[in-house]
Amino acid sequence: MNNPNLSVDTLQRRTSTGGTEEAAGISAEVSAGKFRKSPYLIAGAFFTVYLLLSARRHAANLSTGYDLGIFTQIVKSYSEFSAPYSPLKGPDYNTLGDHFHPILALLAPAYRAFPSSYTLLVCQAALVAFSVIPLMKWAHDVRGRKFAYWVGVSYGASWGLAKLLSFDFHEVAVAVPLLSLSLCAAGRQRWRAALLWSLPLVLVKEDLGLTVAAIGAYAAWKGPRVAGLAVAAFGAAATALEMLVILPYFNPVGKFAYWPAPTPEETGLLMQAAEAFWPPVKWLTVLMIVAPTGFLALRSPIVLIALPTLAWRFTSPNPFHWGTDFHYSAVLMPIAFAAAVHTVASGRVTARRLVPACVVGAVVTGVTFFTHPLHELVLPRTWAESAHVRTADELLAKIPDGATVAASNQLAAQLVDRATVSEICLFPRSFPPSEPPQWLIYDDKDMTDPDCAAGQAMEAATPDVPGYRLADRQDGISLFTRVTDEG
Structure with missing residues (x-):
């Protein structure tokens, strides 16, 4: 009974029905064997759905220069062994002066082999679909197949991921599987893996260094203090270096392009703090992030790792950052669902209360399916060429x-x-x-x-x-x- 996929909780539940521990172990091993391919099948199904959605939108001329065009120019530049220039941003515009995303160079070999914007859409669909696998495996170890399927389907169909897949291509697609791997490892208290998987996030986008810092702080709180604090310091320093030095260096006007406008002197600190919680659309966004988990995410400290992303979004003067549109919530989906699985793994919710929570999450996912982009795949107009x-x-x-x-x-x-x-x-x-x-x-x-x-x-x-x-x-x-x- 040394199967790593067999949890103590699973054994306890099965032996309590009257069977011997040995019989329960054999039964659990059989169940684990049957489940082994399921995460990959679910991920494969979502890869197909994601790719069909984004590819059909591109074929219907619904994708845009801002942003699929820009990112295609970036990856094309890397494939030609050049700095990441984008003529859509301006002549000889080095996009490392816009956002810090050198990790996109990893896509250059694929683009060189298949030089098309569709290559970026394929890579994005694969990256996001892969993130389903760690969450499903962990959920299975915690509570068995039914819970794992609920996590996989609810997460894969979540509105935050759907928004990313329907709005062209963005660098945060690379962050989604990294966060899934890191947070699942953290929830299992595999601290070395959790911290190592978080480190590449600093190469995805400049604000994600703060998410690395949050993961490090969580590790210092719950696990190895020194290693966690070191990673927290590294993440914060990376964001500072990128925003204060690297991005201004490459930017044509010599500054970070997304600093908020100066606050009028008559606006006091208390008013500035209050503005971070208003208008109500910000609260709706928070509700929408945790609702697909049946609100299980709220009972785990892992959900606190979402705070850096929510903080910069809600203090931004750009209204597009506050709501549920575009791609901004994609990185919050693996955080929310990892927190939900951790809630169950840590025993913060009883089996009797777990079922209603899953029902609530399933209802939310079902409703948002018809209000967010995945439903486009069942519309005839998606498949008709105008x-x-x-x-x-x-x-x-x-x-x-x-x-x-x-x-x-x-x-x-x-x-x-x-x-x-x-x-x-x-x-x-x-x-x-x-x-x-x-x-x-x-x-x-x-x-x-x-x-x-x-x-x-x-x-x-x-x-x-x-x-x-x-x-x-x-x-x-x-x-x-x-x-x-x-x-």
Whole structure:
């Protein structure tokens, strides 16, 4: 009975029914054997779902230059043994001045073999799906197959992950499996593995050093004090170094791009602190993070590891950071579900109360399935190619490989793997290209570019775009080519 997948709790529950300890052990080993492939099958199923969702959105021109286009340019640069430049951010713009994500260089070999934006979507789907496996294995050891299936399905279908998969590609996809591995090891008190798995997070994004610090602090509290404090100090120092030195060094204006605006002098410290808890959408976000776990996460100290991410989001002046949209909550999903499993493993919830909690979590997951992106896979429109998309593909095909192009946001994502692409609407945080691009293409149905002055000029019945002539216009999509001295 030295099977590592066999927990003491499982043996106690099974021997209490009257069987011998030996018989219970054999039965548990058989059960563990049957379960062994299940985490991989569940992860494989979610990989398929994730990839279908993101790939179909990309095929329907719903992905964007901000951000799939930018990250494709980054990984493409790495695959060419170059610094991570992104023309969408600006000419010769080194994106290590925007966010600190050198870990994306690990995707370069895959992109070099398959140079396409779809490669990033495949890698993202695989990374996120893999994170299901450690959580399911731990849940099985704690409470058996049914609990493990509930954890795997609820976590894999959670709204935070769905938002990440439906909104292009982001570097935090790499953080999701690292957090799953680290926190499952911490919950099992395998401190060395927990700390080591957390360390690469400092290479994923600059704020995640604070999450590393939180994991180190948790280890110092519950396990090896010296090692935990060392990792906590390392994580905090990494964030400070990245925000105060590295990012400003590479940023064109010489500072970290996302510092909040200075607070007016008349705003007191108490008012500033209160603003971190208002408006109510912030409380809704917290509720939505723990609700899929049936609120089990609230009974484990592991949930405190979410505080650094919540702190920077809720103190940010950007309203997009406060709610449940976009990809910002993806890194909180493995924290919440690891906390839920830890709650059960530590005996903080009785078997009688566990079932209602799981029912609540399942209901929340079921409801959010229909309010968040995964439900798109069951909609007929997801699988139908519209006439507008066919027209866009036809006009995009007229742009030769290797050309320089200024494109509207959604069309930019379709071009970045074969052309040098900039953003035609010139987002406020972007810089115009140093040389006029050879082609312009604009889609007036692209609602991601509000108040686009360049686009409005191109939409005119007789457009006057200096230096360019209208090459084609169909279904609201305008294609311009640059006029050369030769003609």
